[in-house]
Amino acid sequence: MSLTSKLVLSLLVSAGSLAADSVGYFDDTSICADSKGLSKCYDKADTSLSSCINNNCAGGGADCYKSCNGDTTCMQSQCPNLGTDCMNACSCVQAVNQIDCIASSCWNQVYSCEYQRTIEDVLNLCALPDMDQFPFWPPPDDAASGCSCNIGKMDKKELLIVDQMTTCTNNMTNLDQMSSVDAVNDYGQACICCAESAILSTIWDTCPNTKPSLLDVDGWYNGFIGQNDWPTCGDYLDAYDCAGDLGFGAKDAGGTTTFYKLGGLPKNGTGTLYNTGSLTTPVSGATFTWTFGTIPHVVTAVSTDHVVAAATATATSTGTQSQTGTSTQTGAASTQTGMAIAKDVPIWTTLASVVLLVSALF
Ligand SMILES: *[C@@H]1O[C@H](CO)[C@@H](O)[C@H](O)[C@H]1NC(C)=O
Numbered sequence: 001m002s003l004t005s006k007l008v009l010s011l012l013v014s015a016g017s018l019a020a021d022s023v024g025y026f027d028d029t030s031i032c033a034d035s036k037g038l039s040k041c042y043d044k045a046d047t048s049l050s051s052c053i054n055n056n057c058a059g060g061g062a063d064c065y066k067s068c069n070g071d072t073t074c075m076q077s078q079c080p081n082l083g084t085d086c087m088n089a090c091s092c093v094q095a096v097n098q099i100d101c102i103a104s105s106c107w108n109q110v111y112s113c114e115y116q117r118t119i120e121d122v123l124n125l126c127a128l129p130d131m132d133q134f135p136f137w138p139p140p141d142d143a144a145s146g147c148s149c150n151i152g153k154m155d156k157k158e159l160l161i162v163d164q165m166t167t168c169t170n171n172m173t174n175l176d177q178m179s180s181v182d183a184v185n186d187y188g189q190a191c192i193c194c195a196e197s198a199i200l201s202t203i204w205d206t207c208p209n210t211k212p213s214l215l216d217v218d219g220w221y222n223g224f225i226g227q228n229d230w231p232t233c234g235d236y237l238d239a240y241d242c243a244g245d246l247g248f249g250a251k252d253a254g255g256t257t258t259f260y261k262l263g264g265l266p267k268n269g270t271g272t273l274y275n276t277g278s279l280t281t282p283v284s285g286a287t288f289t290w291t292f293g294t295i296p297h298v299v300t301a302v303s304t305d306h307v308v309a310a311a312t313a314t315a316t317s318t319g320t321q322s323q324t325g326t327s328t329q330t331g332a333a334s335t336q337t338g339m340a341i342a343k344d345v346p347i348w349t350t351l352a353s354v355v356l357l358v359s360a361l362f
């Protein structure tokens with residue numbers, strides 16, 4: 001090795017150790033038990049993504065993939081032959097791999113904003129995933145550390161509300177009592193209005209301190225609420241019992257109890273998204289298995305010395321944590337969370353073919 005290349009190498013190494021390492025949603029992987037391991041694991045998931053696309057998504061894949069440098073947004077607009085569904089299926093696998101990466105190398109941050117946003121990717125990209133299968137999601141209310149907003153709890157409620165909208169529209173107990181087309185149409189609109197209101201309640205009430213614009217409110221307005229007569233919903237919300245007769249109060253329908261109307265939302269929170277600390281022991285022990293679809297994923301928590309340092313700065317996993325511990329802000333910062341699913345609600349039903357592809361890929 002020549003002197004100059006040694007010099008370049010050492011410069012690179014020191015630059016690497018000074019600059020925060022950013023991977024996926026993690027602006028700074030140093031909050032992770034094994035930050036190097038996390039980067040490596042994400043690299044591997046990137047490589048799998050490219051081979052998945054090249055091998056499965058037909059039509060000049062390799063060249064177009066290269067010209068876009070692996071950027072999926074670029075590929076969706078520049079490489080029409082690749083097929084959006086196919087690329088989503090490959091990106092779904094990538095996001096699932098990233099879940100494994102975090103559970104293994106960043107087990108001390110499984111309740112973090114970053115982990116929950118990675119789960120959102122899985123929800124957005126994978127066809128009808130079973131959300132009860134995800135490990136560490138949604139974070140429990142009494143978790144020793146987590147994100148300033150329990151994004152997972154909010155997302156789960158939103159998905160249950162969208163499901164309930166369909167259930168409500170098809171509820172024969174209610175429909176059987178209606179004798180005119182007008183009554184049925186009114187009832188259908190009431191189901192939609194209750195869902196719109198319930199979504200807004202969920203955003204404002206699950207994370208009252210967080211700025212709503214960071215919680216994909218705009219996505220919901222643009223993709224759903226703004227397209228479904230929200231300004232006229234006041235009358236429907238007065239006339240119908242959303243929580244009871246229309247079912248939105250049931251726990252498995254999101255458990256909404258307050259239904260805000262246009263102009264009646266509580267004050268906006270002003271807070272950002274940030275992590276409140278770090279776990280000191282792996283939640284599910286050194287090794288655990290979770291299942292995605294029908295495929296078991298075995299995950300081993302990687303322990304390094306770094307954890308000890310991170311742990312002393314924050315909280316113990318068992319209970320009482322000091323104020324200083326909970327207020328430590330790590331990672332995440334001000335970027336926003338969101339579920340593309342909000343904009344794609346009706347598209348779900350067309351994704352059945354992707355299920356087959358995804359399961360074939362595993
Ligand atoms: C509250 O947040 C929403 C969503 O970002 C925004 O449209 C609205 O203008 C905000 N309201 C106030 C009073 O700032």
Ligand SMILES: *[C@@H]1O[C@H](CO)[C@@H](O)[C@H](O)[C@H]1NC(C)=O
Binds near residue numbers: 167246247
């Ligand atoms: C169907 O409607 C009945 C009567 O209004 C209501 O009690 C029930 O909870 C609804 N079922 C579901 C699954 O929402």
